[in-house]
Structure formats: structure tokens, C-alpha cells
Amino acid sequence: MVPPWWQTGDPCLHLAGFAPHLTLSASLPRLKMMRGFSHQESYYQPRTLEKHADSILALVSLPAPGAFTLCLSPPAGYLTMSKVVPFSHYAGTMLLLLAGVACLRGIGRWTNPQYVQFITVLEDSHRIGTPEIKKKLASYNFDFRSWPVDFRWDEASSRSESRGISLLRPEPKHRSAANGFLRSVKKLPCQIVSYVVAHTFGRRVLYPGSVYLLQKAVMPMLLQGQARLVEEYNGKRAKLIACDGNEIDTMFMDRRESSEPHGKKLVICCEGNAGFYEVGCLPTPLDAGYSVLGWNHPGFAGSTGVPLPQNEANAMDVVIQYAIHCLGFLPEDIVLYAWSIGGFTATWAAMSYPDISALVLDASFDDLVPLALKVMPDSCRGLVTTTVRQYLNLNNGEQLCKYQGPVLLIRRTKDEIITTTVPEDIMSNRGNDLLLKLLQHRYPEVMAEEGLRVIREWLEASNAVEEAAVYSAYEVDDDWCLSVLKSYRAERGGHFPWSVGEWGVGRWDPQAALPANQHLRNFEATHCAPLPPHEFRLPWHL
Structure with a gap:
């Protein structure tokens, strides 16, 4: 849904409407690329005012806890004046300055004809959303948070009818209530540490693609790849x-x-x-x-x-x-x-x-x-x-x-x-x-002790020649195996697990x-x- 302040074409009112959002970055989306141009002209070139203001806002919006703290922390000499000027006044001043920088960036964007053309298409996509408008919007690459929503998880059915999304959880070990409570108390410190590890560096090590600096480094490749698609x-x-x-x-x-x-x-x-x-x-x-x-x-x-x-x-x-x-x-x-x-x-x-x-x-x-x-x-x-x-x-x-x-x-x-x-x-x-x-x-049944040994020997083969040698050594008969599997499915159905090893006793181990x-x-x-x-x-x- 388009915010009410977005309906007007007056750039000043647009900026005024964005005022509540001018904390660390402006809500006007950043335009990155315009497709359909030559390779040299495909990247959006911000003008001087927008470029410098954007650099300042990007610095203070880094996803490091110290970046924002550094911005709002008083300089060393300010500590001696803390009894005279409250810290809240300093923080408020810095926030006003950042809001001013964001306004300057907005002015720089609204004075750029390329950006004005883009923002018009974006507004139409939110307001109208026809396939033709969506196609025009696809020729721009910008902050995805401003992209209109195309599908919601509950569109196919109402929320009350939607099934829950569940994962397979480790089965809990059954113990007496007293022992279970004592073990829970003993495990509490470890569980706290586990939670902190998993939600800080743990998930970042597991999914390095979510790290801001890595995304920043590969962004040119992502833009080129998206343009190609x-x-x-x-x-x-x-x-x-x-x-x-x-x-x-x-x-x-x-x-x-x-x-x-x-x-x-x-x-x-x-x-x-x-x-x-x-x-x-x-x-x-x-x-x-x-x-x-x-x-x-x-x-x-x-x-x-x-x-x-x-x-x-x-x-x-x-x-x-x-x-x-x-x-x-x-x-x-x-x-x-x-x-x-x-x-x-x-x-x-x-x-x-x-x-x-x-x-x-x-x-x-x-x-x-x-x-x-x-x-x-x-x-x-x-x-x-x-x-x-x-x-x-x-x-x-x-x-x-x-x-x-x-x-x-x-x-x-x-x-x-x-x-x-x-x-x-x-x-x-x-x-x-x-x-x-x-x-x-x-x-x-097939994966009994002998069958498991055969499979492990086959897995040791790292190329087609070695695989063929294992097949030859055990005289694997593909046609016979397939005929037995098809007969089993025809007689007993296709739902796994199959007890197919009971058929042809003595032959299924190597097969x-x-x-x-x-x-x-x-x-x-x-x-x-x-x-x-x-x-x-x-x-x-x-």
C-alpha cells in the first residue's frame, strides 16, 4: 500500500513524508543499475550532493555495533563538559545532523532526472501493479526493500487454514521429573552459551553469504548476474x-x-x-x-x-x-x-x-x-x-x-x-x-551386513573404471535386479521401505x-x- 505522503509529486513534501525515517539512512531507495543501456552507462551515476551524503550515511549504517556508537559517542574533550551539557543533547544533535545529511541526499536524488524517472515507475508499480509497469520496474536494480510484494505465504488459503511449518526435532530423552529438572538447571549455562554462539558468529560461519562485507564485495557480480538473467x-x-x-x-x-x-x-x-x-x-x-x-x-x-x-x-x-x-x-x-x-x-x-x-x-x-x-x-x-x-x-x-x-x-x-x-x-x-x-x-533387507560391505566397496571407486571392476567382480545383473524390483512394486506397491531382499535369497547381497x-x-x-x-x-x- 502506498503511504499517503507518496501521492503528491512535490519533492519537498516527499522529503517531509520521509522525515520519520531519516535516522541512519533515507527511505528513498538506492538506485544501483538501469538496464537496457550500454555497459558503460548501465550503472546509475549519482550526482555530487547525493554521492557524498550517501557515503556519510553508509559509514554510520555499517552493521557493526561500534559504528553507530562511535557516531553518537562524545569526543574525548566532551567528557570534561558532561556536567554542563547532557549527553542526550549531543546525541540529539548528531541525529539531527544525520537527518540533514539524509535530506541532502534526497534533494540530490530528486534533482537527478534519471532518479526521478525511476521513482515514478516505482510509484506506479505500487499503485497500479500491471504487468507492463512491473516489466518497466524490472529494468532497474535498486534496494529490494522497496520492491512491491508479489506473493504472500497465506494467499493460497486463510491463515487459520494454513498448516504450520515444522522441522524434525531431536527426540528428547525420557527421564524422571526430578532428574530432568536438575539436569536442566545444570545445563542452563551451556544452553545460554550455545544460544549466543549460534546466533552470533555460529550462523555467520555456517552461512558466510549473509555477512555484510562479503555481500558488499560480490555486489558487482550479483548485479551483472541479475542483469544477465x-x-x-x-x-x-x-x-x-x-x-x-x-x-x-x-x-x-x-x-x-x-x-x-x-x-x-x-x-x-x-x-x-x-x-x-x-x-x-x-x-x-x-x-x-x-x-x-x-x-x-x-x-x-x-x-x-x-x-x-x-x-x-x-x-x-x-x-x-x-x-x-x-x-x-x-x-x-x-x-x-x-x-x-x-x-x-x-x-x-x-x-x-x-x-x-x-x-x-x-x-x-x-x-x-x-x-x-x-x-x-x-x-x-x-x-x-x-x-x-x-x-x-x-x-x-x-x-x-x-x-x-x-x-x-x-x-x-x-x-x-x-x-x-x-x-x-x-x-x-x-x-x-x-x-x-x-x-x-x-x-x-538388501542393506544387511553383506550388502552394506558391497556398497562400501563400491563407494571406494572414484571413477568409472573402478566402478566397472566392482560390478564385474560381483557379477551384478542389472536386468535381473530391475525385473525383481518391478515385480515387487507391482505386487506390494511402491511405498518404502521395501522388504525386497527376501526375494531371491542369496543373490541380493552383491546385487x-x-x-x-x-x-x-x-x-x-x-x-x-x-x-x-x-x-x-x-x-x-x-
């Missing part, structure tokens, strides 16, 4: 409101009307912990010819909030709802594609929306705890485990086992991030554990390599190497 692929940017109030920045590329053979399938991309849809894993399915929907984690680029597990699930939920109810895709036409830590939101969505067509996890892991323990000293094992389980519990393996559909895992043979020892030790890759948990859930081979593919690369489009394919479906 809009200009070359007719990308449609949208703001979604999640149930926690966070604003989620998304970009949709529609290939349904193109000649691409896969265009009617939508691939929803879940980025890594320092990935953005502008420069992340999104180009892989896009260049492979699929319709693609990308989104940024809470706290990344245009998205607001912080990337904690609950917020991540809330964001993923509204993205799925947007794809179904606004973009018009059926769940069976949606594929989830995740890279690295994005496996958490992808497996959560697959668990929560079981009709999703397929799930592709690239360089992902089963559980965060072993990886967190790898980078922390042994003396902190208890604190690390408690912190992760309580506040940063990325339990991908557990969520994956709740999904009944087709799954493909891509294992990087030179992965240096999700291995617990060294990259050369492929058996320490946590992608192996993700596969084993999936197979043990779906085929518990366990077939399900493993169908659910996991090796890619000879390090963790951050982009996946080529020809390597992206949908999972095996019986």
Missing part, C-alpha cells in the same frame, strides 16, 4: 513474504513456451552457504533447458532475515507455494535441485511436499555435526554438538528418508569441504553417509550395487566447481 532469459523478479515476515528475493525464468524439450519442468534451485541465485548453481539447469526458479536465503542480497533452519524452511515453503499457486506448476512438474548446504531446504521441501517430481542433491551431506566437529577443537565437542542440534540442526539424511520419490546424489570425487579427513579420502565424504541412510531406509549406482553419480571436481549443464539429469525412476 533478466536480459537474456527474460527473468521475472518477485518478492515473496514468508510466514515469519521475511522478504524472499526470487527470480523465475519461464521456458514453457520455448522450443526447449525440458521447458515444462520447473527446477527450483537451493543455493550453497555463500551462493546467490545471481551467481550460484542456477545456470546449470537453466542452460540445460529447464524452467528455473531461484531464490536467496534469508539475509542474502535482497532477502531479509537471518539464515537459521526455521527461517530457511519458512522461505522454502513460500517459494514452493509461489511456484504452485502463482506460476502455475503442478507439484509433479517440479524438480528440486540443491548444492551443498542447500540440501537442507531441498530435503525439507521434498519431505513436506511428497508429490514433488524429483530431488537432485549436488555435493550435499547427511548431517552437520560431523562437519562442524571437523573444524573445531576436540575440547569443544560437547558445546558444538549441543549448539548444532539445538539451533543449527541441518539433518538432511533424516529428512531425505521421509521422501518417497526419485533421488539423485552427485558426489564430488575431489570434494574438500564435506570430507571429514582429506579430499583424497573419498570414503570420508559425507555424501556417502547420505546415500547409505537412503538405501538403508528404502531397502533394509545391492544396483540401487547405489542408480542413486549416486560421481563428478570429478572439487566442491565449488560449477556443474556443467550436460551433467544435470533427472534421477532414475523405476
Whole structure:
């Protein structure tokens, strides 16, 4: 809804209307780029008054606790006068000065014809919101907080009917009431420390893409990547409101009307912990010819909030709802594609929306705890485990086992991030554990002691030649295995787990390599190497 002071065209009244917001920065959105111009002219060039005022406001709005404190703290000589002039007078003076600087910046913007043209389009998008106006607005890149809302999490149904967004929680250990109370009191200091660690540097280490300075450094790349998606692929940017109030920045590329053979399938991309849809894993399915929907984690680029597990699930939920109810895709036409830590939101969505067509996890892991323990000293094992389980519990393996559909895992043979020892030790890759948990859930009889040994031997193979050697040594018969699986499904249905190991006793132990081979593919690369489009394919479906 447009504020009443926005209706007038008088720049002075516009500035007056913004007065309540002129604390650390002006509410007039910052214009970054204007698309449709030559490369040299694409970036918005502020005039002198706006440029210098903006520099001052940017300095005092740094996300460091000391920045604002430094601005309002009296100089050293002022301390001797504290009995004469109250500190509140000094703070009030500084706030007035900042408000004045913000007004000067606003005046600088309103005297720039390019900015006035942009703000007119933005006003029309809030007031009218037609597709033509939205298309004009897409030619500008500016502070996303001023972008009009395109979809809310509760638009498909009323709030009272909307289901809650829940996560899988660690099961509590049952104890007597007295013992439970005493243990809670003893654990209270540790729980306080865990909370502080998780909500300060813990989440920033886990999601470095949410750190302000890193975003500032990669902003030129993000602007260029976003411009490419809009200009070359007719990308449609949208703001979604999640149930926690966070604003989620998304970009949709529609290939349904193109000649691409896969265009009617939508691939929803879940980025890594320092990935953005502008420069992340999104180009892989896009260049492979699929319709693609990308989104940024809470706290990344245009998205607001912080990337904690609950917020991540809330964001993923509204993205799925947007794809179904606004973009018009059926769940069976949606594929989830995740890279690295994005496996958490992808497996959560697959668990929560079981009709999703397929799930592709690239360089992902089963559980965060072993990886967190790898980078922390042994003396902190208890604190690390408690912190992760309580506040940063990325339990991908557990969520994956709740999904009944087709799954493909891509294992990087030179992965240096999700291995617990060294990259050369492929058996320490946590992608192996993700596969084993999936197979043990779906085929518990097959994954008995001997079958598990066969799978581990197959996982030691890091290339096609070694895989073929394992197949040959155990005389794996693909045709026989497939015929048994199809017969089982036809007779007993397709809901996992299957007791298929009871069929053909004595033959399924070595044949366990077939399900493993169908659910996991090796890619000879390090963790951050982009996946080529020809390597992206949908999972095996019986």
C-alpha cells in the first residue's frame, strides 16, 4: 500500500513524508543499475550532493555495533563538559545532523532526472501493479526493500487454514521429573552459551553469504548476474513474504513456451552457504533447458532475515507455494535441485511436499555435526554438538528418508569441504553417509551386513573404471535386479521401505550395487566447481 505522503509529486513534501525515517539512512531507495543501456552507462551515476551524503550515511549504517556508537559517542574533550551539557543533547544533535545529511541526499536524488524517472515507475508499480509497469520496474536494480510484494505465504488459503511449518526435532530423552529438572538447571549455562554462539558468529560461519562485507564485495557480480538473467532469459523478479515476515528475493525464468524439450519442468534451485541465485548453481539447469526458479536465503542480497533452519524452511515453503499457486506448476512438474548446504531446504521441501517430481542433491551431506566437529577443537565437542542440534540442526539424511520419490546424489570425487579427513579420502565424504541412510531406509533387507560391505566397496571407486571392476567382480545383473524390483512394486506397491531382499535369497547381497549406482553419480571436481549443464539429469525412476 502506498503511504499517503507518496501521492503528491512535490519533492519537498516527499522529503517531509520521509522525515520519520531519516535516522541512519533515507527511505528513498538506492538506485544501483538501469538496464537496457550500454555497459558503460548501465550503472546509475549519482550526482555530487547525493554521492557524498550517501557515503556519510553508509559509514554510520555499517552493521557493526561500534559504528553507530562511535557516531553518537562524545569526543574525548566532551567528557570534561558532561556536567554542563547532557549527553542526550549531543546525541540529539548528531541525529539531527544525520537527518540533514539524509535530506541532502534526497534533494540530490530528486534533482537527478534519471532518479526521478525511476521513482515514478516505482510509484506506479505500487499503485497500479500491471504487468507492463512491473516489466518497466524490472529494468532497474535498486534496494529490494522497496520492491512491491508479489506473493504472500497465506494467499493460497486463510491463515487459520494454513498448516504450520515444522522441522524434525531431536527426540528428547525420557527421564524422571526430578532428574530432568536438575539436569536442566545444570545445563542452563551451556544452553545460554550455545544460544549466543549460534546466533552470533555460529550462523555467520555456517552461512558466510549473509555477512555484510562479503555481500558488499560480490555486489558487482550479483548485479551483472541479475542483469544477465533478466536480459537474456527474460527473468521475472518477485518478492515473496514468508510466514515469519521475511522478504524472499526470487527470480523465475519461464521456458514453457520455448522450443526447449525440458521447458515444462520447473527446477527450483537451493543455493550453497555463500551462493546467490545471481551467481550460484542456477545456470546449470537453466542452460540445460529447464524452467528455473531461484531464490536467496534469508539475509542474502535482497532477502531479509537471518539464515537459521526455521527461517530457511519458512522461505522454502513460500517459494514452493509461489511456484504452485502463482506460476502455475503442478507439484509433479517440479524438480528440486540443491548444492551443498542447500540440501537442507531441498530435503525439507521434498519431505513436506511428497508429490514433488524429483530431488537432485549436488555435493550435499547427511548431517552437520560431523562437519562442524571437523573444524573445531576436540575440547569443544560437547558445546558444538549441543549448539548444532539445538539451533543449527541441518539433518538432511533424516529428512531425505521421509521422501518417497526419485533421488539423485552427485558426489564430488575431489570434494574438500564435506570430507571429514582429506579430499583424497573419498570414503570420508559425507555424501556417502547420505546415500547409505537412503538405501538403508528404502531397502533394509538388501542393506544387511553383506550388502552394506558391497556398497562400501563400491563407494571406494572414484571413477568409472573402478566402478566397472566392482560390478564385474560381483557379477551384478542389472536386468535381473530391475525385473525383481518391478515385480515387487507391482505386487506390494511402491511405498518404502521395501522388504525386497527376501526375494531371491542369496543373490541380493552383491546385487545391492544396483540401487547405489542408480542413486549416486560421481563428478570429478572439487566442491565449488560449477556443474556443467550436460551433467544435470533427472534421477532414475523405476
